[in-house]
Amino acid sequence: MYNLPNDDSLDISALSRLFESxxxxxxxxxxxxxxxxxxxNNFDIxxxxSFKDIIVEMLxxxxxxxxxxKLxxxxxxxxxxxxxxxxxxxxxPILKFRDTDKKLLRTAISNQNINDIVAFISNYVPYRLIRPFFAEDTRGFKDYDVNSAIINLSKNKFDNKKPLYCFNAQKQKDCNAIILYPDWIDYFKKNYVLVRGWASWEWLKYMQQRNPNIPNVVNKLFMPQQRDSLSKQTKYWKTVLTYREINCIYSEVQLNKNEISLDHYLPWSFVAHDQLWNLIPTTPSVNSSKSNNLPSQIYFADFINLQHLGLTVSYNHIPQNKWLKxxxxxxxxxxxxQADNLLNLEILTNAYEITLQPLITLASNQGFxxxxxYA
Known part of the structure; x- marks a missing residue:
């Protein structure tokens, strides 16, 4: 799907093979x-x-x-x-996606003892990542000889092979940092969006294979820059509340249309979307209490009945074109x-049971x- 931009002075073919096998x-x-x-660092490195800085970023x-x-x-x-x-x-700020550039998260991780994971990842990953630049040179090598060979090759052939980087020492036991090749920094500066898109696509393919039944994996790999506004969904439910009195399915408190909060019945952190079929009105305090928990089965029928009520009232009181949208x-x-079947409670209930019950089980198994x- 992604073709990396060409550069006559760099081995783009080797870059494209970073994630092989x-x-x-x-x-x-x-x-x-x-x-x-x-x-x-504004492409000015x-x-x-250090290995540790990279691994903190990885974590x-x-x-x-x-x-x-919970992927x-x-x-x-x-x-x-x-x-x-x-x-x-x-x-x-971390939980609400206001941690600009993961600064608070990186600080929290850096303050922990992560020496074991730094040592574990540093033992193989920095060397094996750039092996495609020396595929012919290391063909047939015993596994235990590969790292030392790549350390020497990346140093001795730094100017003609132009690997992504070399290391700051000649023996593995002394290596604790990488030195980037300047031309690669320039390449990433010119082509950052495309290179990042390619790497993200490869990462997505890997994660989808390991989470085959999880919804919306593509929106769960990176920290969202911000949560989408729920203004349209709130307007929908305020319209319903204008014509019908509704009690919160969790607290049984009558809702005031000007003081509602929208609850993701299946947690947003599981579905990673704001579709109306998963949203119902509640009070801010109840919504805060529920957080990203999965509701008890005792609420399931009331949830479906409330969705049916919302569909029916909105059908009768908003323009058809808007309702269909x-x-x-x-x-x-x-x-x-077909749209009319949404107004049939039996059909709607059956559709929700078929769709949501497996997702609830999956989310529970996933750790939610x-x-x-509500108490």
């Missing part, structure tokens, strides 16, 4: 994190980049998909295991073959807290 997340995260560091990049969205990186992945073991102080996600995601009840 990759069986874990490390190379993807290492390269994406390196791009983040280069960009954050003259000093070595920060891995935090959102693993801890927030799997694979059963043997040590990055996810390490993140699970860290006692990070996660502040509201509003209900498109219901038809598409709930797989209901289940059986939440």
């Amino acid at each position: 990759t069986t874990n997340s490390y190379k993807y995260l290492y390269f994406l994190s390196l791009l983040d560091i280069i960009r954050r 003259v000093s070595p980049i 920060a990049n891995a935090w959102y998909p693993h801890n927030y969205f 799997s990186f694979g059963t043997q992945d040590h990055i996810s295991n390490k993140l699970d073991s860290l006692k990070l102080e996660i502040t509201e 509003d209900i498109e996600p219901f038809i598409c995601d709930l797989k209901i073959n 807290s289940a059986n939440w009840v």
Whole structure:
């Protein structure tokens, strides 16, 4: 899908093979994190980049998909295991996607003891990532000879092979940083969007294979820049509340249309979207209490009945063209073959049971807290 821009002075073919035969997340995260560091430094890097700085960036990049969205990186992945073991102080700006450039998250990670994961990743990933630049030179090598060979080759052939980087020492035990080749920094500066898009696409393919049943993986790999506004969805429910009295399905409190909060019945951090079929009005305090928990089954019928009420009232009180536009996600995601069937409670209930029950089970298995009840 992505073709990297050509450059006559650099081995773009080797760059395009960085992720060949990759069986874990490390190379993807290492390269994406390196791009983040280069960009954050305005493509003006003259000093070595330490292994630790790159790995802190890797852990920060891995935090959102693993801890927030609960994606799997694979059963043997040590990055996810390490993140699970860290006692990070996660502040509201991080959770609300206001942590510009992951600064707070990187600081929280840096303040932890991560020497074990730094040593583990540094033992292989920095060397194996650039092996495609020396594929012929290392063909047939025993595995234990590869790292030392790449250290020497990247140093001795730095000017003619032009690998992404070389290392700051001649022996692996002394290596703790990489030195970027200047022409590659210029290449990334000129082509950052395309290179980042290519690496992100490769990362997405890897993660989709390990999360085959998870919805919307593409929107869970990186920290969203900001949450989308719910103004249209709020207007929809305010219209419904104008014509009908509605009680919160969790607290049974009568709702005031001017003081509602919209609840994602399936947590946003699981579905990563704001479609109307998953949104219902509640009070701000109830919504805050529910957070990203999965509601108890005792609310399921009331949720469907409220959605049916919303569809029926909106059908009767808003222009047909607008109603048809509003209900498109219901038809598409709930797989209901025509708009009028949304007004049939039996058909709607059946569609919700078929669609949501497997997702609830999947989210629970993925680690989202289940059986939440408002108290």
